Amino acid sequence: MRRVIKLFLVLLTLLLALWLIWGFLPLGNDSRIFLSLFCLVLAVAWGWRYRREARTEQQPIDEKSLPPEQFAGAVVLVCGASDRLFPAGQAFRETRQGWYIAVSQPEELERLADSFAAARPALIARLSILLAVIPEQWQDADAFNQQLLRWQRAIANSRQAFSGLPPIWCSVWLNAIQDPTENGCCWYSLTHNHESLQVQDNAAVAQAYISWCQQRGAETELPRLSSSLWLQALFSWLNSRVLEVLAIRNHDTPALRPCMLAICTTPVSAVADNLWQQHIAAVTTLPVRPDSQNVPTLPLPDALLAHLPHRHGVSVAMQSWRLAGLLIGIFLLLAMLASWINNQRLIQNVSDHLAIYQRLTGTPAGPKVQAQKQLQRDAGLLDGWQRDGVPIRYSLGLYQGMRLIAPLRASINDWAPPQPVPVINKIVQGPTTLRLDSLSLFDSGKSALKSGSEKVLINALVGIKAKPGWLIVVSGHTDNTGNALLNQTLSIQRAAAVRDWMLSTSDVSESCFAVQGHGASRPIATNDTAAGRALNRRVEISLVPQADACQAAETLPASGVDAGITPSKEN
Structure with missing residues (x-):
């Protein structure tokens, strides 16, 4: 369908260009033929290049993993540890609030961005990029840092397809410090529209962290204190290991500043001596939840999608209609300009003929008779246009031929050529x-x-x-x-x-x-x-x-x- 639309736009452009050349521009036939051939060559060259690119381009992404064009929720490209958020072999997850698409490797992000921008331009305004981080699955800090830089570069390269960087946010999944038997899910978030830390416990309504602590009761003083210290240590690690790395500009890679930070405490598969354990052991004496195995798919941050900025997008059909309207508008503008030039040339030509006719005295009568015949041809042309309609190459540019008819007729009628004197032929007797x-x-x-x-x-x-x-x-x-x-x-x-x-x-x-x-x-x-x-x-x-x-x-x-x-x- 997109190829048909592109072909239609190219043919429309070629048709309008030829109409402008042959119907409006004040050019000679040689110039018109040259410009027409030039436009045809450009169209053929575009078709050859488009066909060549279609043959050599990479296999586009399966559009089944993309949301429908009328999708009203948020669209999230999940980067980083996306394999823990999607079942094995599944490329996307659909929820009531959003559509999540898995991006397993940084190299796939740019290709996915091009395919998404070409297939679903109306949903680009609803799109955001989620950087998923699971620190308990990393042991080597340098390897984690290198992987983070690769994602930074891939996200920066996708800005051309998205006409700028979409909203970028970061989410961390981590085992809680509570009892391992407690399998609840709790979200802590810092968003651009809230100054304080927000907490959403077990799909409840989000509230401020201080209010949430007060509602848990006096018997939980120690757990609240432990939770605060745990969060402080986590934000310290997140700031040093993630945010500061993304905020550094590397050559042509711009700095990335997430618009939202989210922390999910839920059972997570952890490896021994992971980065989070190393950090906790270094800065606190808080207990670390033991390693867990065979953890199901991690929860998606549906509750946080409402805090993402959204704009109105434009569909492929609407983009095509806008482009077609732009082409027609440019054509009308150039046609009106050419029509105005044609009218000015018409006025100038008729004025020149009138000036030449009025300068001639009629002695001898031959030149003035020729000038009078030219005025009669001009008057006949303008009378024909008045009777049958003005050509379109003149009618779009403030046609002023009507006001030229009266002075033409007055000049034609104010002089008549002298009658020829009859010549009597003399008969010559005999040949010379x-x-x-x-x-x-x-x-x-x-x-x-x-x-x-x-x-x-x-x-x-x-x-x-x-x-x-x-x-x-x-x-x-x-x-x-x-x-x-x-x-x-x-x-x-x-x-x-x-x-x-x-x-x-x-x-x-x-x-x-x-x-x-x-x-x-x-x-x-x-x-x-x-x-x-x-x-x-x-x-x-x-x-x-x-x-x-x-x-x-x-x-x-x-x-x-x-x-x-x-x-x-x-x-």
Whole structure:
């Protein structure tokens, strides 16, 4: 179930990120594609790492030993001498007041803390750590001290899983100094909410130690005195052997200060020459209860659970809903910020278009017409949003497009482009350039007009008339077949032949003509094909404006490859 929740949260995060990128952020398509791929890579990397950790992590604790998530009592992790409080093979004990979980070794505490925090986060506020101490089962003081330091380090390492140290309390189980036949259970406790020592005898109501002594009667003066001395010696041993050791900071291990001390006098299995006997023998002459064997399971401190501090916890489902709500809240915050930026950019763009339009005078009209068309596009966009609804990328950030419609319409309507003046097209009589096929006028390689060419020239030259200030230029062209110099000469001769025919059939002055030969230097098509070479073999007649045309004949440069113009008459 926890894996499903984590997967759901990751997918929710990915979905919100993609929605933010493509629906709100003012980015280009390239940036959006890059960020989308980056988010997908992060999601895949998380999934790979999560799967790898799931394969390599230690076997989680059996959740049957954990209390149900709706458990209303106290949860106690019993460290230290926990094997004496639980029957053999039993990992937990449930009572009316609490749920006790056995932690047999310090190394197991951190793993149990991680599993408990992941499976029952709502019960962390009800959890406490009990350090169980049975001094009559220890003979070596150094070994006991080392074991205590190991538990201190393990408890300190569990604070990361519990987001801090939970309440820590210490309890001592010890044989009483009374008659061995008396098997009653008596609890002595020092708690944070009571200044004096409290006593709870045989599950009775807890009361102050002084009141409890007074109620036992005058005939028990000596036992009360012995009990007081016994308790004083016990607290002295507990302070020197346990509390002072836990209060010392060791490297990265913080000092531990229990919030409650408890002493239970009950039959306990004891070893010979144990730590408690050594202490009693050294400081008092009080009798020590003989060693006992085959003692049943020790009583649990249910009566003291009410003195532990409690807080309200948060369940896994509630934590997931809170995290989902946090993700949605962050998404909405970023979406509103991006929407506000989009609105500011919209206002800035429309304002820039209005400023450009108003700066233009309309002379010439073209730039202002373009600016007016841009304003019309802006107005159409805003009108469409007003009619169909504003896009969500603008609506979350104080959309202000409504107030832009009025100035846009006013600016569009305050100017109209001038009406174009109708243009009357002038009809030009005849072409300014006439192109004639050389094969229709000359035989191959010849420059004399062949029979029947006059008809072609007459039909083609209809409308070609010389005007004052216009020069009739006759140009000859060939393909690239053959010698270039011969082609140059042939092109000039063919142009001169056409010019001579025009002089003989009209009254146009000889000074109105100019003859040019270009050979194969100005092709209009490729010479690689027969059709292209046929197009290149041509004679062109052009009317060129010239101020002194059709005046007195002038001597033109000699014909040749460089000049390309012949005299006005060819011999």
